[in-house]
Amino acid sequence: MMDRELKNLEFQSRIDRDEKIEAKDWMPEEYRKTLIRQIGQHAHSEIVGMLPEGNWITRAPSLRRKAILLSKVQDEAGHGLYLYSAAETLGIERDTMIEELHSGKAKYSSIFNYPTISWADMGAIGWLVDGAAIVNQVALCRTSYGPYSRSMVKICKEESFHQRQGFEIMLQLCKGSSEQKAMAQDALNRWWWPSLMMFGPSDKDSPNTAQSMAWRVKRFTNDELRQKFVDMTVPQAEILGITIPDEKLKWNDEKGQYDFGEINWEEFYSVVKGNGPCNKQRIHARKKAHEEGQWVRDAALAHAEKRSKKIA
Amino acid sequence: MSLKNYTLFLADTSLILGQRLGEWCGHGPVLEQDIALTNIALDYVGRARLLYQYVSELDANGKSEDNYAMMREEREFKNLLLVEHPNIDFGFTVARQFLIDAFFVPYLEELSKSKNERLSHIADKALKESQYHLRWSSEWMIRLGDGTEESHKRIQSAVNSLWEFSGELFSPVPYEKEMLLEGIAPDVENILTRWNQSVNSVFSEATIIKPKDSWFQKGGKEGVHTEHLGYILSDMQYLQRTYPGQDW
Numbered sequence: 296m297m298d299r300e301l302k303n304l305e306f307q308s309r310i311d312r313d314e315k316i317e318a319k320d321w322m323p324e325e326y327r328k329t330l331i332r333q334i335g336q337h338a339h340s341e342i343v344g345m346l347p348e349g350n351w352i353t354r355a356p357s358l359r360r361k362a363i364l365l366s367k368v369q370d371e372a373g374h375g376l377y378l379y380s381a382a383e384t385l386g387i388e389r390d391t392m393i394e395e396l397h398s399g400k401a402k403y404s405s406i407f408n409y410p411t412i413s414w415a416d417m418g419a420i421g422w423l424v425d426g427a428a429i430v431n432q433v434a435l436c437r438t439s440y441g442p443y444s445r446s447m448v449k450i451c452k453e454e455s456f457h458q459r460q461g462f463e464i465m466l467q468l469c470k471g472s473s474e475q476k477a478m479a480q481d482a483l484n485r486w487w488w489p490s491l492m493m494f495g496p497s498d499k500d501s502p503n504t505a506q507s508m509a510w511r512v513k514r515f516t517n518d519e520l521r522q523k524f525v526d527m528t529v530p531q532a533e534i535l536g537i538t539i540p541d542e543k544l545k546w547n548d549e550k551g552q553y554d555f556g557e558i559n560w561e562e563f564y565s566v567v568k569g570n571g572p573c574n575k576q577r578i579h580a581r582k583k584a585h586e587e588g589q590w591v592r593d594a595a596l597a598h599a600e601k602r603s604k605k606i607a
Numbered sequence: 608m609s610l611k612n613y614t615l616f617l618a619d620t621s622l623i624l625g626q627r628l629g630e631w632c633g634h635g636p637v638l639e640q641d642i643a644l645t646n647i648a649l650d651y652v653g654r655a656r657l658l659y660q661y662v663s664e665l666d667a668n669g670k671s672e673d674n675y676a677m678m679r680e681e682r683e684f685k686n687l688l689l690v691e692h693p694n695i696d697f698g699f700t701v702a703r704q705f706l707i708d709a710f711f712v713p714y715l716e717e718l719s720k721s722k723n724e725r726l727s728h729i730a731d732k733a734l735k736e737s738q739y740h741l742r743w744s745s746e747w748m749i750r751l752g753d754g755t756e757e758s759h760k761r762i763q764s765a766v767n768s769l770w771e772f773s774g775e776l777f778s779p780v781p782y783e784k785e786m787l788l789e790g791i792a793p794d795v796e797n798i799l800t801r802w803n804q805s806v807n808s809v810f811s812e813a814t815i816i817k818p819k820d821s822w823f824q825k826g827g828k829e830g831v832h833t834e835h836l837g838y839i840l841s842d843m844q845y846l847q848r849t850y851p852g853q854d855w
C-alpha cells in the first residue's frame with residue numbers, strides 16, 4: 296500500500312516536472328487505461344474517417360483533386376498505424392482494438408457518422424474537421440505519454456496540409472459559379488455544428504477532464520479548445536464569404552473572443568449512442584473489409600510459416 | 608495523330624487502373640495493404656496526368672488534362688481491357704496488377720529509350736514505380752498461391768478469368784505499329800519474352816498453373832470496351848458533366 300502511494304506520488308511529480316512517461320516506466324493502471332482508451336479512439340477515428348472521404352475518390356472533379364484526396368486518405372491510414380502502434384506500447388494488441396471497434400465497445404469521433412453528399416463536403420471536412428482535429432492535436436503534442444506525443448507531432452504536420460487543402464477546395468468553390476458557392480454554403484451549414492461537437496461535452500459535463508488534466512494527458516479543457524477553434528475559423532469563413540449557421544455568433548470585445556450559440560447536446564449524445572445518419576454503415580464497412588480480408592491475412596500467415604520451415 | 612493516340616492509350620490505361628485501385632482506399636484487407644494499394648493508385652493517376660498534359664501540348668488547343676480524362680466518351684478511351692476489369696476481391700486485384708506490372712517493367716525500360724524525349728522521360732520516372740509495384744504484386748501472388756487452400760483456389764481462379772485479357776498487351780494496333788517503325792514505341796514481341804519469364808517464375812513459386820493460350824479478348828486500344836468502362840466513366844466524370852466548364 297505504502298509502496299503504491301509512493302509510486303503514485305513519484306509518478307505525479309514526474310508529470311509535474313513535465314517529464315515524458317515512456318512505455319517501460321511504471322504508471323498507475325488508470326493512467327494506462329485512460330491512454331489506451333484515448334489513443335484507441337483516436338486511431339479508430341482515423342480509420343473510420345477514411346470512409347466519408349473515400350466516398351469521393353472515384354468522383355473527384357479533377358485529376359489533381361483525385362491525387363490529393365487519395366494521398367490525404369492514405370495519410371489517415373498512416374496515422375491510424377502510428378496510433379495503433381503507440382497504443383500497443385501500453386500492452387494492447389491492434390487486433391483487440393479492432394474487435395472493440397467492431398463490437399461497438401470502442402468509440403470513434405462521431406463526426407464521421409455524418410454523410411458526405413456533395414463534393415463541397417471534401418472541402419468542409421478538410422477545413423473544419425481537420426481544423427478542429429489540429430486544435431486538439433497541437434495540444435496533444437505536449438501530452439505526457441512519450442509515444443503518443445511523438446506520434447502527434449508527426450501527425451500534426453500532415454494535418455495542417457489536410458486543412459489547407461480543404462480550405463483551398465472551399466475557396467475554389469466560393470470563387471466559382473453560384474451553384475458551386477451554394478454547394479460550399481450547404482456544406483458549411485451541415486458540418487459546422489458537428490465540428491464544434493468534436494471537442495466533446497461541455498466542461499461541466501465532462502467527468503474525466505480533471506484527472507486527465509492532472510496527468511497532463513490533456514492540456515486544455517474541451518471548452519477551451521472549442522473556443523480556440525471558433526476564434527480561428529470565423530475569420531476564415533469571412534475570407535470565403537460564406538455564413539456560419541449560428542445567429543448568436545458575435546465578437547465579444549470585452550473577452551477578446553467570439554460568443555456563440557448553444558450546441559444541440561441531444562443530437563451529440565444521440566449520435567454517440569449510435570443514432571447518427573451513418574453509424575451503422577461505417578461499422579458495417581469496416582467489418583466487411585476486415586471479414587473479407589480474413590482469407591488474405593490467413594494466407595500471408597500460412598505462407599510465412601511455410602517459408603520459415605523451409606529455411607529451418 | 609498516331610503519336611497522340613499512342614499517348615492516349617498509355618494515359619487511359621494508367622488512369623483507369625488508378626481509378627480501379629482507388630476504389631480500394633479504406634477497404635483493404637489490412638491497413639498496410641490499404642496503404643500499398645493507394646500508393647499504386649497514386650502512381651498511376653500521376654502517370655496519367657503527365658501523359659494527358661503531353662497530349663494537350665500535342666493538340667495545342669488549350670485543353671487541360673481534365674478535358675481528356677473527364678470529357679471523352681467510352682469509344683474514345685484507348686485503355687487495355689485488363690485494367691477496367693472490376694476489383695472483385697484482393698486476389699483478382701493482385702493478379703490483374705501482377706499481369707500488368709510484369710508487362711510494364713520491361714515495357715517502360717524499352718520506352719525510356721524511345722526517340723520521343725518526352726515519353727522517354729515519363730517512362731523513366733514510371734519505371735521506378737513499376738519496379739516497386741512488380742515486387743509487391745509478385746510477393747502477393749506467391750503468398751496467395753502458396754498460402755492456404757482457399758487463397759490458392761482464389762488466386763488460381765482470378766488468373767484463369769483474367770488470362771483472356773492478357774493477349775491484348777501483345778497485339779499491336781496500327782498506331783502502335785507506326786510508333787514502333789518511328790522508333791518511339793517498344794516492340795511488344797520482345798516484351799512478351801520477358802513477360803513470360805516473369806510469369807513463369809512467379810507462377811511456379813506460387814504453384815499457380817498457367818492457363819493455356821486459346822482465345823484472347825481485344826478492342827480496348829481501339830475504343831471497343833467491356834461493359835464495365837461506361838460505369839467507370841459515368842462515376843468518374845459525373846461532376847464535370849453535371850457542371851461543365853467550371854474550375855474545381
